[in-house]
Amino acid sequence: MASFKKIFETKNAPAPIGPYSQAVEAGGFLFCSGQIPLDPANGQVLTGSVGEQAELAMKNVGAVLKEAGLDYANIVKTTIFLTDMGDFPAVNEVYGKYFTSEAPARSTVAVAGLPRGVKVEIEVTARRP
Numbered sequence: 594m595a596s597f598k599k600i601f602e603t604k605n606a607p608a609p610i611g612p613y614s615q616a617v618e619a620g621g622f623l624f625c626s627g628q629i630p631l632d633p634a635n636g637q638v639l640t641g642s643v644g645e646q647a648e649l650a651m652k653n654v655g656a657v658l659k660e661a662g663l664d665y666a667n668i669v670k671t672t673i674f675l676t677d678m679g680d681f682p683a684v685n686e687v688y689g690k691y692f693t694s695e696a697p698a699r700s701t702v703a704v705a706g707l708p709r710g711v712k713v714e715i716e717v718t719a720r721r722p
Contacts, residue, residue, distance in 0.1 A: 603660035606653040607631035610708060615657045623661050627674065627716035628653035629708055643680040643712045647687040650715045658719060667719040668697045674714040678703040684713055 601616040602608075606628065609615060616625045630639040630646035633656065639649045658664055673684060681701060697717070707714050 601657065601661045603656050605633055605656035605660070607633050607636060616661055618661060621721045622669075623658070623663060623667070623719040623721075625654060625657050625717045625719065627672075627714040628657070629711045629714045631709070631711075638709045638711055642683070643675075643677075644683040644687050646711060647684040647713050647715070650713055651687065651691055654715055654717055658717075661719075663719050663721065665691050666695070667721065668692075668717045669720050670718040671697050671699045672716050673699065673701040674704045674707060674716075675701060676704060676707055676712050680712060688715075 598617050598619040600614045601618065601623070602614065606615055609626065613626050616623050618624075628650045630649040631637065631653070632639060632649070633653065639646055655665060658667065673688070675681065675684065678701075684701075
C-alpha cells in the first residue's frame with residue numbers, strides 16, 4: 594500500500610532534535626515542523642537578538658520549503674511561538690520582510706519555554722498551487 598504522505602528532509606536546515614520530520618506533505622499541503630534559530634552547519638543555537646533569531650528561523654523555514662520545491666509564497670498559515678510577548682514587534686518586523694503581499698494567516702503564542710532555550714520558533718503550512 595502506498596503511503597499517503599511524503600517526508601522532506603534537507604541538510605540546509607537544522608536536523609530534527611527529536612523523533613519528527615522537517616516536513617511532511619499530505620493532500621497537497623506541506624506541514625513544516627517548527628524551526629528555531631539553529632545553524633544548520635553546526636547545530637548550534639544563534640545567541641543573538643530575538644530579531645536575529647527570527648531571521649535564522651525564517652531562513653531555515655525557507656530551506657525546508659525549497660527542498661519540497663516551494664517558497665514563502667506557498668505558505669498559507671504560520672504559527673509563531675515566543676517566550677516573551679514583548680518580543681512581538683521585533684519578530685513581526687523580520688517576519689514582514691518575507692510577506693509583502695498576500696500574507697498567510699498567522700497565530701502568535703507566548704510559551705513558557707522553547708527547545709534549546711531559544712526565544713522564537715516558527716512553524717508553517719504551505720500548499721502546492
